[in-house]
Amino acid sequence: MKLHFDDIGAQPIRLTVEDNSWLPSDAELDVTAVAKITVSRRNNENIVLRGELKGKYFSRCGRCGADVKSDLQSSFEYIVILGEEEIPELQDVECIEQDVNTFYVREPEIDVDGILMEQAYLDLPLRVLCSDNCRGICAGCGVNLNRETCDCSKDNSGSPFAILSKLKK
Numbered sequence: 042m043k044l045h046f047d048d049i050g051a052q053p054i055r056l057t058v059e060d061n062s063w064l065p066s067d068a069e070l071d072v073t074a075v076a077k078i079t080v081s082r083r084n085n086e087n088i089v090l091r092g093e094l095k096g097k098y099f100s101r102c103g104r105c106g107a108d109v110k111s112d113l114q115s116s117f118e119y120i121v122i123l124g125e126e127e128i129p130e131l132q133d134v135e136c137i138e139q140d141v142n143t144f145y146v147r148e149p150e151i152d153v154d155g156i157l158m159e160q161a162y163l164d165l166p167l168r169v170l171c172s173d174n175c176r177g178i179c180a181g182c183g184v185n186l187n188r189e190t191c192d193c194s195k196d197n198s199g200s201p202f203a204i205l206s207k208l209k210k
């Protein structure tokens with residue numbers, strides 16, 4: 042979805058995006074989410090876009106590969122400025138607001154899909170586990186150790202803990 046600057050008047054526009062049509066079909070992400078966005082005009086060249094994205098990621102446990110749902114929740118605020126970016130003078134750098142993303146567009150258009158996709162990627166957990174104490178997959182025989190035990194784990198003489206216990210003696 043794209044918003045044209047001309048469509049944004051003095052009254053804020055509220056948008057709800059109920060599907061994930063903003064997610065490209067070849068994305069590595071799988072998400073269901075609802076986005077709520079408010080767009081308002083600050084002046085001729087500046088548009089303020091605020092919103093939140095709430096939903097779920099569908100991914101796989103990094104240890105055992107089980108399907109995992111995790112929360113997607115992101116609040117954001119952008120200032121979209123029509124024009125060329127000016128390189129800030131050094132003394133101005135400190136004045137840049139940290140939590141607000143400012144970006145410049147050459148055409149008077151806001152790429153809402155691009156913003157939602159960026160937020161989904163920014164909020165993506167670095168490592169997803171089905172549970173904090175997931176036991177993972179046995180490196181020896183490949184069984185899921187959350188569900189089964191295997192003979193490999195009985196012979197743990199090669200594990201670092203076995204070596205440690207020998208050292209202590």
Ligand SMILES: [Zn+2]
Nearest residue numbers: 102105171175
């Ligand atoms: Zn797991």
Ligand SMILES: [Zn+2]
Nearest residue numbers: 179182191193
């Ligand atoms: Zn095993």
